[in-house]
Amino acid sequence: MAKDKHIADLPSIGESFFWRKEFSRRQFLIGSGAVFSWAMLQKMSFAGGKAEETTATAAKKGVNKVPSVCEMCVWRCGIIATVEDGMVKKLEGNPENINSRGKLCPRGNAGIKLLYDPDRLKFPMIRVGERGSGKFRRVSWKEALDFTAEQMQRIKEQYGPEAMIMSSTHNLTQPYFENLLKAYGTPNYGTQRSLCFNAMTIAFLFTYGVAQPVVDYENCKYIIYAGRNLAEAISNSETQRMMDFAARGGKIVMLDPRFTITASKAAEWLPIRPGTDLAFFLAMGHVIIKEKLYNQEFIQQHTVGFEEFAKAVEPYSPEWAAQRCDIPAETIRRIAREFAAAAPAAVVHPNWRTSNFVNSFQTERTVAILNALVGNWAAPGGLQPVPEEGSALGSLPQPPYPTVTAPRLDGVPWKHPLVPLKYGVIQDIRDALLTGEPYQGKGWLVYRQNPLMSIPERRKTLTALKNLDFLAVIDVIPNDTAYYADVILPESTYLERWDPLSVAGNRVFLRRPAVEPLYDTKSGLMILKELGERLGLGDYFPYQDERDVIKAQLAPVGISFEELLEKGWAELQEEHHDPYYLQTASNKIEISSSTLANSGENPVPAWQEPPAPPVGKFYLLSGKVAQHTQFSTQNNLWLSLLTPDNPVWINAEAAKQLGIKDGQPVIVESPVGKVINKAYVTEGIRPDCVFMAAGFGHLSKALKTTYGKGASNSSLHETHTDPVTGCQALSETFVTVRPYLGGESA
Amino acid sequence: MSKRYGFVMLVYRCIDCKACQVGCWAENEVPLGKSRNWITKDGPKGKFPDLITDFLPGNCMHCGNAPCVNVCPTGASYQTEEGIVLVNKKKCIGCKYCMVACPYNARYYHPEEKTADKCTMCVHRLKEGLQPACVSTCVGGARVFGDLNDPDSQVSRLLRKHRAVVQLPQANTQPNVYYVYDSPVDKGGIAP
Ligand code: SF4
Ligand code: SF4
Ligand code: SF4
Numbered sequence: 050m051a052k053d054k055h056i057a058d059l060p061s062i063g064e065s066f067f068w069r070k071e072f073s074r075r076q077f078l079i080g081s082g083a084v085f086s087w088a089m090l091q092k093m094s095f096a097g098g099k100a101e102e103t104t105a106t107a108a109k110k111g112v113n114k115v116p117s118v119c120e121m122c123v124w125r126c127g128i129i130a131t132v133e134d135g136m137v138k139k140l141e142g143n144p145e146n147i148n149s150r151g152k153l154c155p156r157g158n159a160g161i162k163l164l165y166d167p168d169r170l171k172f173p174m175i176r177v178g179e180r181g182s183g184k185f186r187r188v189s190w191k192e193a194l195d196f197t198a199e200q201m202q203r204i205k206e207q208y209g210p211e212a213m214i215m216s217s218t219h220n221l222t223q224p225y226f227e228n229l230l231k232a233y234g235t236p237n238y239g240t241q242r243s244l245c246f247n248a249m250t251i252a253f254l255f256t257y258g259v260a261q262p263v264v265d266y267e268n269c270k271y272i273i274y275a276g277r278n279l280a281e282a283i284s285n286s287e288t289q290r291m292m293d294f295a296a297r298g299g300k301i302v303m304l305d306p307r308f309t310i311t312a313s314k315a316a317e318w319l320p321i322r323p324g325t326d327l328a329f330f331l332a333m334g335h336v337i338i339k340e341k342l343y344n345q346e347f348i349q350q351h352t353v354g355f356e357e358f359a360k361a362v363e364p365y366s367p368e369w370a371a372q373r374c375d376i377p378a379e380t381i382r383r384i385a386r387e388f389a390a391a392a393p394a395a396v397v398h399p400n401w402r403t404s405n406f407v408n409s410f411q412t413e414r415t416v417a418i419l420n421a422l423v424g425n426w427a428a429p430g431g432l433q434p435v436p437e438e439g440s441a442l443g444s445l446p447q448p449p450y451p452t453v454t455a456p457r458l459d460g461v462p463w464k465h466p467l468v469p470l471k472y473g474v475i476q477d478i479r480d481a482l483l484t485g486e487p488y489q490g491k492g493w494l495v496y497r498q499n500p501l502m503s504i505p506e507r508r509k510t511l512t513a514l515k516n517l518d519f520l521a522v523i524d525v526i527p528n529d530t531a532y533y534a535d536v537i538l539p540e541s542t543y544l545e546r547w548d549p550l551s552v553a554g555n556r557v558f559l560r561r562p563a564v565e566p567l568y569d570t571k572s573g574l575m576i577l578k579e580l581g582e583r584l585g586l587g588d589y590f591p592y593q594d595e596r597d598v599i600k601a602q603l604a605p606v607g608i609s610f611e612e613l614l615e616k617g618w619a620e621l622q623e624e625h626h627d628p629y630y631l632q633t634a635s636n637k638i639e640i641s642s643s644t645l646a647n648s649g650e651n652p653v654p655a656w657q658e659p660p661a662p663p664v665g666k667f668y669l670l671s672g673k674v675a676q677h678t679q680f681s682t683q684n685n686l687w688l689s690l691l692t693p694d695n696p697v698w699i700n701a702e703a704a705k706q707l708g709i710k711d712g713q714p715v716i717v718e719s720p721v722g723k724v725i726n727k728a729y730v731t732e733g734i735r736p737d738c739v740f741m742a743a744g745f746g747h748l749s750k751a752l753k754t755t756y757g758k759g760a761s762n763s764s765l766h767e768t769h770t771d772p773v774t775g776c777q778a779l780s781e782t783f784v785t786v787r788p789y790l791g792g793e794s795a
Numbered sequence: 796m797s798k799r800y801g802f803v804m805l806v807y808r809c810i811d812c813k814a815c816q817v818g819c820w821a822e823n824e825v826p827l828g829k830s831r832n833w834i835t836k837d838g839p840k841g842k843f844p845d846l847i848t849d850f851l852p853g854n855c856m857h858c859g860n861a862p863c864v865n866v867c868p869t870g871a872s873y874q875t876e877e878g879i880v881l882v883n884k885k886k887c888i889g890c891k892y893c894m895v896a897c898p899y900n901a902r903y904y905h906p907e908e909k910t911a912d913k914c915t916m917c918v919h920r921l922k923e924g925l926q927p928a929c930v931s932t933c934v935g936g937a938r939v940f941g942d943l944n945d946p947d948s949q950v951s952r953l954l955r956k957h958r959a960v961v962q963l964p965q966a967n968t969q970p971n972v973y974y975v976y977d978s979p980v981d982k983g984g985i986a987p
Binding site for chain 2: 138139140141142151152153154155157158159161280281283285288289292293295296297298299308310311313314316318320675676686687688690691700701702731732733734735736
């Protein structure tokens with residue numbers, strides 16, 4: 050039996066970095082002392098536990114167990130770090146945290162290799178060479194922050210605060226990042242959402258007033274996923290629950306052009322034509338209505354607009370859909386019947402990254418409505434509403450924000466009236482930097498985000514960044530955007546810093562240092578505060594250190610900071626809300642959306658034909674692998690051992706016709722870019738599609754482990770934006786693939 | 796009766812995420828580039844769109860009749876009463892006979908300790924009442940561990956309910972690692 054080939058054939062990387070050697074002489078203090086409750090230890094042990102023995106041996110060896118919160122992705126699993134002589138040796142899932150349920154995914158397990166990554170940002174730096182030359186000098190925090198504040202102040206005075214863009218990923222410090230940008234007075238807030246799940250969240254917001262309902266897996270019997278690949282795009286607890294559901298005999302129907310690992314677990318895999326899930330779901334609606342399989346009583350009580358939808362789907366028979374989506378009419382009809390029969394313990398999953406096609410919003414609206422038709426909202430086995438997180442926590446007092454009158458560069462709301470301000474349309478910010486319309490952006494502060502890797506048409510993004518007067522990056526690793534920055538402010542990793550509280554279910558958990566910072570880095574909270582103070586905005590950061598923020602959050606929870614440290618988590622007050630928790634204007638499920646109607650859009654879903662590749666071209670699909678998170682983990686030594694690159698999936702028959710062999714280098718070319726990458730020839734993808742996982746093809750030479758590996762699909766992606774949701778359509782780029790015979794450069 | 800530890804690998808439940816592998820690397824400070832456990836990908840088999848892929852979690856089979864123990868010239872490789880095959884690092888001279896003898900390629904040479912090295916069932920964790928590291932972090936719930944001699948253990952219950960096979964039965968190594976291939980529809984679920 051052969052071992053995994055990635056592992057067996059590894060070159061020895063041991064020489065270049067072996068953390069035990071590098072750090073064994075350094076003794077680091079443990080940030081928070083030995084804190085771990087007896088109850089937790091007992092729960093962790095199996096077969097009745099021998100907790101005394103565990104703790105006894107632990108104490109002897111000078112071992113501390115520090116409960117904290119993972120940040121290898123955004124799921125925020127509870128972790129317990131084993132710290133031995135000041136070094137983090139092991140990370141394990143906290144059984145008390147519903148996001149981890151005692152387990153960590155591969156990325157969570159590999160967090161140690163972020164902490165001890167030799168390529169990490171270790172001190173503040175200011176660029177000395179050309180932008181993009183990668184030449185920096187080490188500076189003090191004072192110099193770095195003074196410089197950043199001076200530049201931001203200069204831009205504000207010369208061009209107005211709106212000339213400064215500030216963007217960040219979704220993280221626990223985000224409220225204070227928002228404080229900085231709103232207090233500074235810029236409307237230009239960038240998030241990653243328009244490249245991710247805007248279509249889904251906006252569709253569910255319009256239909257239910259709840260952006261991200263969850264599935265009651267434990268009571269569910271039937272789930273339809275459209276491209277939601279939970280086995281590889283791991284959301285730890287949800288992946289676990291899906292596998293429990295499937296192993297129990299729950300039925301998974303998987304719509305995906307690719308035979309993903311989730312598809313391999315599904316009872317039924319339907320390799321649908323990209324962009325036509327909408328046809329499939331409209332036809333399901335057609336069948337459910339025609340055959341009266343809906344929940345009459347539920348619809349009457351809780352929904353508005355049923356009649357309009359019924360009328361709208363009349364033309365969308367399974368036969369009509371079959372011609373578009375390549376799934377037999379009989380299959381669609383059967384699945385619609387099975388789904389309705391299993392209801393309310395049946396769900397069409399809301400999915401996650403839905404930035405696929407311009408029609409993805411219509412698809413997601415139809416998904417939202419199908420669930421309503423069978424009445425699974427707040428029912429056992431159906432969709433469950435989740436209230437906005439963190440509403441039960443306290444906060445520090447702060448002055449009101451100045452009024453901002455300048456329009457946003459990303460067109461929200463003047464071009465995209467329906468996109469929530471908090472979501473934004475980041476690819477339009479990039480375009481505004483190129484056109485200078487409606488005005489010229491001059492500076493960009495990027496907080497743990499990597500626009501160079503994430504926004505389509507990387508070439509354009511590079512030009513846009515080079516056009517800036519000033520680019521500052523806060524991050525933990527020298528990512529691609531940092532590589533092009535003027536100043537880099539290094540944040541401590543999640544294993545070295547305090548962050549605001551993390552809510553998981555009805556408990557709060559604390560991210561706190563397992564070890565003191567290894568290098569000259571700071572927490573995001575302190576970086577933002579010190580920057581804010583230099584900008585004269587100190588009142589918006591009324592804390593001495595991170596603990597003040599956490600204490601203020603804890604005030605209404607009724608537990609002290611010390612108690613929280615001791616226990617590792619705290620129970621939140623039960624929030625009593627109406628079980629249906631419908632947050633729409635009508636207080637009903639809006640099958641026909643009042644928001645859409647008010648803005649002159651069609652209030653019920655309608656078919657929108659997606660573009661298709663001409664002969665000789667392929668759909669370019671992108672997605673995730675279980676070992677990596679977006680663009681941030683490819684340099685992790687362990688994760689890179691497991692998944693070093695992102696070969697191009699191509700169907701065996703298509704490859705044969707093009708003379709492409711497995712493992713051979715190929716050129717993938719789109720109208721906006723060209724990459725050289727390795728082919729992975731497989732039966733597991735439709736013949737009209739190719740696939741590349743996201744996150745590879747880094748530009749930053751400072752990421753030594755991953756630099757030069759794989760290729761970036763952002764260099765290939767064209768920019769197509771859905772005017773309603775601002776969602777980028779990542780699968781509307783069509784590419785050619787041909788063998789690489791040398792002599793050509795990407 | 797003494798304990799006899801073993802694994803039951805639920806093939807259907809493995810999602811090839813490799814959390815088990817990273818967890819083991821950390822737990823046992825496995826030298827970079829080596830591995831005590833692994834996932835073997837079997838597939839996709841068939842023609843588009845009728846495909847099957849199986850993922851087989853693996854590690855040392857803790858053979859009841861262990862070739863590695865049989866060939867070891869110094870007695871460094873041995874089996875405990877509970878069926879755990881271990882290497883006594885003090886006795887091991889790094890001759891690599893065991894690595895050659897192992898039909899499962901489960902051993903590697905530890906470049907710093909200059910000894911053979913392999914899966915220990917995380918015996919240090921068992922002593923503390925914990926599961927092996929790979930099992931406790933298994934996202935798919937594919938790796939199940941316990942006492943095969945205890946009729947009430949999860950592993951025993953699974954083996955009673957499902958047909959299980961071992962790898963390379965022809966080698967007559969009598970592994971203590973079993974594989975269940977049943978899919979959920981076969982037996983009304985394969986939840987442990
Ligand atoms: S899903 Fe994985 S990476 Fe994300 S928080 Fe959980 S353990 Fe960490
Ligand atoms: S799998 Fe290999 S190393 Fe493990 S007991 Fe069997 S022969 Fe020995
Ligand atoms: S952790 Fe479990 S599900 Fe993941 S690869 Fe290992 S055995 Fe499979």
